[in-house]
Structures are given as C-alpha cells and as structure tokens.
Amino acid sequence: MKFTRRDFAAVLAPTVALAQTPAAPQANPPRPPSPPSGGDAEVDAARARMKANGDTLAKQAVPMDIEPAFQFKA
Amino acid sequence: MAAIPNDVFFATITELNACLVAREFSAEELVRAFSARLEQLGPRYNALALPLPQYARRQAVAAGNDIKIGRLRGPLQAIPYGVKDLLSVANQLTTWGAKPYAGQVFDYNATVVERLNGAGAVLTGKLSMVELAGGGGYRLASASLFGPGLNPWDVTRWSGGSSSGSAAAVAAGLVTFAIGSETSGSIVTPASFCGVTALRPTYGLVSRHGAMALSWTLDKLGPFAHSAEDCGHILQVIAGKDGKDPGSAGKSFYFTPQYARPMKDLKVGYAPVDFADRAEPPARAAFQAAVAALRETGVQLVETKLPQYPYGPTLSAILAAEEASIFEPLIVSGKVNELADPSQIAGLKAAMDLPARDYLKAMRLRRLIQQAFTKLFAEVDALVTAGRSGPAPKVDQPLDGGPARGGAAPAPVALAPAAPADPGFAGIIQAGNLAGLPALVLPCGFADNLPVALQLVGAPFAENTLLAVGKEFQSRTDWHRRRPAGV
Secondary structure (H helix, E strand, C coil), X not given: CCCCHHHHHHHHCCCCCCCCCCCCCCCCCCCCXXXXXXXXXXXXXXXXXXXXXXXXXXXXXXXCCCCCCCCCCC | CCCCCCHHHHCCHHHHHHHHHCCCCCHHHHHHHHHHHHHHXXXXXXXXXXXXXXXXXXXXXXXXXXXXXXXXCCCCCCCEEEEECCECCCCCECCCCXXXXXXXXXXXXXXXXXXXXXXXXXXXXXXXXXHHHXXXXXXXXXXXXXXXCEECXXXXXXXXXXXXXXXXXXXXXXXXXXXXXXXXXXXXXXXXXXXXXXXXXXXXXXXXXXXXXXXXXXXXXXXXXCCHHHHHHHHHHHECCCCCCCCCCCCCCCCCHHXXXXXHXXXXXXXXXXXXXXXXXXXXXXXXXXXXXXXHCCCEEEECCCCCCCHHHHHHHHHHHHHHHHCHHHHHHCXXXXXXXXXXXXXXXXHCCCCHHHHHHHHHHHHHXXXXXXXXXXXXXXEEEECCCCCCCECCCCCCCCCECCCCCXXXXXXXXXXXXXXXXXXXXXXXXXXXCCEEEEEEEEECCEEEEEEEEECXXXXXXXXXXXXXXXXXXCHHHCCCCCC
C-alpha cells in the first residue's frame, strides 16, 4: 500500500476540530415497537422465566462434593 | 474523502505499521484522518458514543515523535482504536450505554486503556453499546442510550449486541481495531453480524479493571479487528496479570503462531447439523463452503458431541444473581425505570428475587461443565461451529422469542425455523462462557448479502492455537477483507 501526504491532505481539509462531546444520535433512528414499561406483568413474566430456569436446575443431580465455582478460574 | 484510497481505513495493523515505519505518512496524519472519519460516519450507524479528537491528537504527536527517533514500541504504535463505552477513560464520559449513567465520569483509565496507551496505540473515541451490556435481558435493538446499533452492511439490520459500536466501527473502517466485552455472546454476536474478526479471550487473561461489571465470574474483554493476526497482536498487549482485577489469571500472552503445531496434527470437533438443519437456510451454502475451506488448511475435522447440560438456565441464574447484586442501588432507587428497554427493566427487577439455592446450584453445575470440557479438549484441539446460525435480524423487529440475556445470548434470533432433533453445538455460547473458554470469530461468507461467520472455540489459554488456525484460514479466504458498500 502507498498513501501519500497529498492523499491525507485531501481527506483532512474539511475537518473541523470538534469538542469532545457525545455524538448526536442518528436523526431518524428506527422506532422501537413499544415504549419502555418494565411493568408488573413483565416483571411477573421475568420471574416466571427465572422460576422455570430454577426448576430445570433443581432436576440436575450434582454430587455432594462438587462445590460452587467461587473464585472462578478458567 | 474520495481522494484518499479507502484501503487505508481497512488496512490491518501490520500493514499500517509498515507504512508508518516507512514514513509513507505520519502518525498525526493517520490519526486525523481516522478521527474525522469516525466523527463523520459513526453517527450513521449509531456506533459513536464519544469522539476524542483532542485526546487522540496528543497521543498521535507522542507516537509520531517516538517513531521519528526510532523508538519503536511494536505494531500497535500510532494505530487508531476505539473502546466500548463501558471502559473508563480518565475524565471522559463513561455512560455504560444507559441513561441513568449518562453523566458518569471516572478519574482513572481502565487497565486495557493503560496497556494500549503504553504500546503507543491512539484512542480516537468511545463506541456505543447496549445499555448495561444487556444485563437484564433485552428485547429490542433500541436498548441503548445511543439508539439501535445499525449494521454497516445494511442499516435496516442490527449490528448485534452488546458490543454494537465496536463491531460496526471496525466493519465500516472507522477504527483499525476496537475493544469490546462479552458476558455471554456480546463479542461473538456483533462480530458475526458485522463480518469482523474478533477474539473472546479466556476468562481472566485480560484485566477488567475499569470496566463496568455485569457478572464478576463471566465478564471478559477482547478485540475486534480486520484479521486473526491483528487480534493476536492486540491480545499480546492487553493480556497480563493485574492485581486490580480479582479474576486475573496472572498469565501473559505472547502471540507466537509460528510455533503452532502443524495444521495436520490439529483435531477440530464439529457437528455437521450446525451447518445444515441448525443453520438458517440462506446461510447453509456459505457455512458448508467455509467448512470445506477449513478442511483445506489441513486440520482434521472430527464429528463431536457437546456435553449435555442446561447451559442456558445455568448461565441465566449466575448472571441474574451477580447483576442483581451489582446493580442493586440502581434497582432499589427506581432509576432502573430510566432504561430504554422494558425487558431489561423487568429482568433486573426480577433478578432481585433469585433464590440463593439457584445460584449455588448453577455454580456447582458450572464445575461439572468445566470438567466435561476438560475431557472434551483431551480429544480435540478446538471446536468449530457457526458464530450465529444466520445473518443479522432486522433492526426494527423484536429480537424474539424471549429477551436476550447478558448481551445477546442466543435467544432464538439465530435458530432455524424448526429446531432439529440433533442439538449439534446449540448452547456453545453459554457453555463457552460458563467454562471461560476462548473463541475466535472468523467471517466466512454471506447470506442475503449479509455476513456470516464461524467461531472456533478452544481450551482455556489456547488462544495461539485458535489464532494459528484462523490465520491459516484467512490466508486461503478473503471474507475478512470484504467491506460494506458505500463506506
């Protein structure tokens, strides 16, 4: 690859130093399908999923001498 | 912009380093060009969280001075990069992609930023992410302070999460490399959807000091780049012991692909169903061609079965327990309601009620999972499967069915229409994260004009093996060098 200083000058010419502020979001981002709520029904649904996960875990037989992987190391 | 060869923005670290050392252009010129491009095009993909042009200019001048006097610090010197906005950069905004933290500033650098600074790399900006890295489980691509991550290959598609901006910025040539994070899928997913090479390192290899915690026992930081070789160079810099991270493995990493075992001696396990019935139909041809290309590298592909464990429920319980403790002040204060995604809000609230016995059971199962993978890696050197089983979904559709946990864990975004009886490597993302295994994402073709990728998974600390296979694969294919139209 060969890039000359002239190449860089071409791209840098219109550059204006900008303040280090957060970027503005896109002008017209796609709209989400529904507004945020996280209401009681959704929390109940999340709890139900968690309960179902717990039921799955409860069915797993684990020998008594298998201790939790605290201080997890790969 | 048209006058400059676009190649510079898509060049690898090795290529740019050669140009800098040969003084084809200066560090300052390179960094100014990238900074301008990031500010101009970053918003097009909602990829930019915070441009840092002045910060970058100071670093570029220092790097340039070093190069001029022959003080060469390695391949990353003067290379422009970005970091996911969950990494602290001293005295700059660090929002974690979430409205409740929109004004947050730390007074210290994350360890990875310090290490990259030390290697002379130049930070040009912070990159967008799914709020709180998707911890509560999110349903919408718009679950971010910065809006939905848009895919440079098609802006009507999602860039993936939760390291959305890291993947999109590399794919669009806005930075030469980026740092992202994974708790369960947040590197693998966006890299696959954006057609970018990326590495999820072994748990503990890269310090998380200065990174937002989502799950102490699952979080990892890793690079997105233009090649496997670049990922190796980056990992060598960011890996290493750090007393500030209690999870640090205390190990360094030296990128030495030249010392890898011959390809013909490597056994790579796979499940044919992953590239057939478990893959989305438009992606099957690309995956099968990629497997054929992988076979041509000389590796032995052997049919393998994953140990059978409830990976999803195990990971969900661990993540829920740890995130509930980490974000307890946010949840209890009610500020959690300021998040953008209702499923995230609900998931975090519900996580407060997770029974201790579920967490303990999951952590005990995790030991068995680790032991099972230790046995598996006595038989094979690596595993290969799809990064995701199809291309990126539409950005305005729910990522259903069911919220994605921990940054786009495999909710059925990627499932084929009817799940086949043979599970193949289903659950490999959760399994790999539970066992702390490294994974390398390799772009491998297109489906519906969108990228798809393979992932190679290895034993703990087997990054050099994965990178050697990846480098060999990429020497025979050019998927990793393709670039989106219009950038």
